[in-house]
Amino acid sequence: MNLPAAIRTTHGAPQIAALILVFAANWVVFPDFFALELRDGRLFGSLIDVLNRGAPVAILAIGMTLVIATRGIDLSVGAVMAISGATAATLTNAGYGLPAVLCGALASGLACGLWNGLLVAVLRIQPIVATLILMVAGRGVAQLITEGAIVTFDTPGLIAIGSGQVLGLPSPVVIMIGLLAISLVLVRATAFGLFLKAVGLNERSSAYAGVDVRTLTLTVYVWSGLCAAIAGVIAAADIRGADANNAGLWLELDAILAVVVGGTSLLGGRFSMTFSVVGAMIIQAMNTGILLSGFRPEFNLLVKAVVVLLVLLPQSPALARFFAASGPRKSP
Amino acid sequence: MQPSPTLKPDHAEPLLQMRGVSKGFAGVLALDSIDFTLYAGEVHALLGENGAGKSTLIKVLTGVHARDGGEMILEGMRLDPRDAAEAVRLGIGTVYQEVNLLPNLSLAENLYLGRQPRRFGLVDHGRMRADARALLADYELALDVAEPLSSFSVAVQQIVAIARAVDLSAKVLILDEPTASLDAHEVDVLFRTLRRLKERGLGIVFITHFLDQVYAIADRITVLRNGRVVGSRATATLPRLDLVSMMLGRELEEASHQRVRGRKEGEPLVAFQNYGKQRLIEPFDLAVRRGEVVGIAGLLGSGRTETAKLIFGIEAADSGNARCAGKPARIASPRHAIALGFGYCPEERKTEGIVAELSLRENIILALQAKRGWTRRLPRGERKAIAERFIKLLDIRTSDAEKPIEQLSGGNQQKALLARWLATEPSFLILDEPTRGIDVGAHAEIIRLVERLCESGMALLVISSEIEEIAAYSDRVIVLRDRRHVGELEGEDVNVGRIIRTIAKERAR
Numbered sequence: 083m084n085l086p087a088a089i090r091t092t093h094g095a096p097q098i099a100a101l102i103l104v105f106a107a108n109w110v111v112f113p114d115f116f117a118l119e120l121r122d123g124r125l126f127g128s129l130i131d132v133l134n135r136g137a138p139v140a141i142l143a144i145g146m147t148l149v150i151a152t153r154g155i156d157l158s159v160g161a162v163m164a165i166s167g168a169t170a171a172t173l174t175n176a177g178y179g180l181p182a183v184l185c186g187a188l189a190s191g192l193a194c195g196l197w198n199g200l201l202v203a204v205l206r207i208q209p210i211v212a213t214l215i216l217m218v219a220g221r222g223v224a225q226l227i228t229e230g231a232i233v234t235f236d237t238p239g240l241i242a243i244g245s246g247q248v249l250g251l252p253s254p255v256v257i258m259i260g261l262l263a264i265s266l267v268l269v270r271a272t273a274f275g276l277f278l279k280a281v282g283l284n285e286r287s288s289a290y291a292g293v294d295v296r297t298l299t300l301t302v303y304v305w306s307g308l309c310a311a312i313a314g315v316i317a318a319a320d321i322r323g324a325d326a327n328n329a330g331l332w333l334e335l336d337a338i339l340a341v342v343v344g345g346t347s348l349l350g351g352r353f354s355m356t357f358s359v360v361g362a363m364i365i366q367a368m369n370t371g372i373l374l375s376g377f378r379p380e381f382n383l384l385v386k387a388v389v390v391l392l393v394l395l396p397q398s399p400a401l402a403r404f405f406a407a408s409g410p411r412k413s414p
Numbered sequence: 415m416q417p418s419p420t421l422k423p424d425h426a427e428p429l430l431q432m433r434g435v436s437k438g439f440a441g442v443l444a445l446d447s448i449d450f451t452l453y454a455g456e457v458h459a460l461l462g463e464n465g466a467g468k469s470t471l472i473k474v475l476t477g478v479h480a481r482d483g484g485e486m487i488l489e490g491m492r493l494d495p496r497d498a499a500e501a502v503r504l505g506i507g508t509v510y511q512e513v514n515l516l517p518n519l520s521l522a523e524n525l526y527l528g529r530q531p532r533r534f535g536l537v538d539h540g541r542m543r544a545d546a547r548a549l550l551a552d553y554e555l556a557l558d559v560a561e562p563l564s565s566f567s568v569a570v571q572q573i574v575a576i577a578r579a580v581d582l583s584a585k586v587l588i589l590d591e592p593t594a595s596l597d598a599h600e601v602d603v604l605f606r607t608l609r610r611l612k613e614r615g616l617g618i619v620f621i622t623h624f625l626d627q628v629y630a631i632a633d634r635i636t637v638l639r640n641g642r643v644v645g646s647r648a649t650a651t652l653p654r655l656d657l658v659s660m661m662l663g664r665e666l667e668e669a670s671h672q673r674v675r676g677r678k679e680g681e682p683l684v685a686f687q688n689y690g691k692q693r694l695i696e697p698f699d700l701a702v703r704r705g706e707v708v709g710i711a712g713l714l715g716s717g718r719t720e721t722a723k724l725i726f727g728i729e730a731a732d733s734g735n736a737r738c739a740g741k742p743a744r745i746a747s748p749r750h751a752i753a754l755g756f757g758y759c760p761e762e763r764k765t766e767g768i769v770a771e772l773s774l775r776e777n778i779i780l781a782l783q784a785k786r787g788w789t790r791r792l793p794r795g796e797r798k799a800i801a802e803r804f805i806k807l808l809d810i811r812t813s814d815a816e817k818p819i820e821q822l823s824g825g826n827q828q829k830a831l832l833a834r835w836l837a838t839e840p841s842f843l844i845l846d847e848p849t850r851g852i853d854v855g856a857h858a859e860i861i862r863l864v865e866r867l868c869e870s871g872m873a874l875l876v877i878s879s880e881i882e883e884i885a886a887y888s889d890r891v892i893v894l895r896d897r898r899h900v901g902e903l904e905g906e907d908v909n910v911g912r913i914i915r916t917i918a919k920e921r922a923r
Binding site for chain 2: 271272273274276277279280283284286287288289290291292293294298351352
């Protein structure tokens, strides 16, 4: 695939433009949208709400970006959220301390990621089918953990992960930023990013050059599982309970949408975790905006589709060629 | 057998004639006024090395490409197929190496797809199966025609494809490497079918890389080279040696070798014994010493690249053993090979070598970084320094190291691949067609590089279809034919004439 240079150099521009546009629209229907207020050492405001509500999908999108960069996909993240939420709720009710609860929940995500990674990297099953298995089975596993009931809890430490605050910001937002930072370090400060790009663009050349494609693929699915587990703990802590049927339901699709809106190529190799998070925020800002505007929520999905289309159109290679051909000058 | 060796056999008018057919792509002549005559009832082998124009000729004949000039005549009528479907209607059937039928459908459905017998507007399955059984009976096949195609061997699938093509009123049958994935027994089955079709008066064009098969089945041979016809001869009057010379375009004078060769002594750095893989390459012995260049020569499809892929662990051997620096070695993946100090520049530079969208610098450091592992990233300064050093050393022409490698010329991409391996300081380097598709200047530079590397003590295995090139820089030459190592030449014997003679020598039975 050969993208014109103009698109490469303006990477991220459509996303930033869309975010500004959606914020502006929100401001029009709700003039107090940008208002922030410091109460009891904690920030309040619609903008903070967007960040807070968008955090779980953004966290899923961070892991999903790496998976998609290898030309894969992870459909199981919603179900993994349910598993990790159920694990956390069950452990905390059994009287374990917060560190043990978190370790247990993360371990469940790690195991799920390993399972996906084994199917894709070792058994070479197509990612969409391989992760579909856990997408279906995962909710069953979660129901087994909760024994079919909605497990509620009132452990303050665990609840704080969903609704607490750190330095004035909601804890989900802080966790999201921290996870993004760690992921960026993992990818950029090591050679992982180079290998990820190389494998996504040309797996065969990379393998012949000695890149360990199998371990790399396994790692991205494990990372995606971990991200999903973190999102699952946040979602459970937020509602103070684990709902095996509904926790994270359909969020895998929102996460994929966030990644695509963020400009990561489904053809592999071209990816940006930062813009996937921006993509998640665009989607969440729209949800919030439609709620604030007083439109019926039914419009939500339609408006979402239109905005997504507007973000994706400038990235279409066919359109770019059309404009390059008819424009006054070609990109250098 | 025939009195006039270059012209037609005794019988009758030509079935198909091409006169002065030309075809160019972007100003390059792929076919340069081709004359080709096919008679009814003959098997006519069409031979030539890579880029000779065989596939272009077939595509012009079957209407895939429109010709630029010349004329084609089928049974006295002008032949101007506008597309493949029209060529089929006019009587030209083609069967490709990769059977292009539908493996999930039944034999009967494959035979009659698109023209199923109907009753009351619905497919009449009973009649279709009866017709299919009758049709295949002509080919001595008694099979359950309701079974899916995929449950049969490749040979049967080939015959089904032929039966379908012939049944679509074919007068001319083109077989494009039909035997490439068949074993010896399956080839016999296919050849019996071809002989029967010959008796029925079909004209058969047979494309293959296996010379033994040409002599087993073909009545006449036409050789193409660089888009031109080198000659058409009756098989019986064309010795193998002449045929190979025609294909390679070499006269058999004893060329003096350019490189001064000292006899290399000592233990081999790498040694393979009885190393092979079924259906890929027959087991072979191969050893390369430090400072030695071993060349691999053979025609297209003789197993050159297969040998390289087996040695580099891309394909896993199922027989024999490997030793490296005197110790037994297991090479089941490229990573194993690289850990032993191997490097491999593949023939398919674009799909197996470069990562097109990555920068020149990233392409150069890829193998070294992969060898170090992802946690030990090369520091930024070192990454730049390595890229700069090799850009200078190999004279890679680029405006800067950050340019995507796809924007560089073929010769510079090849040098970048060399740089990728040199950065890992390999002890054994495999170069598969290092000079393919690059311009003359870069060509000479690559050859000088090969010699310099060898002088520095590296062991090299070089594969090339350019026999002169192989003869020029090799200390020893392994000759391949029909996926088998058939000879090893050393010292004075390393010259173009000897190599060609070894390629052409008949298989001792």
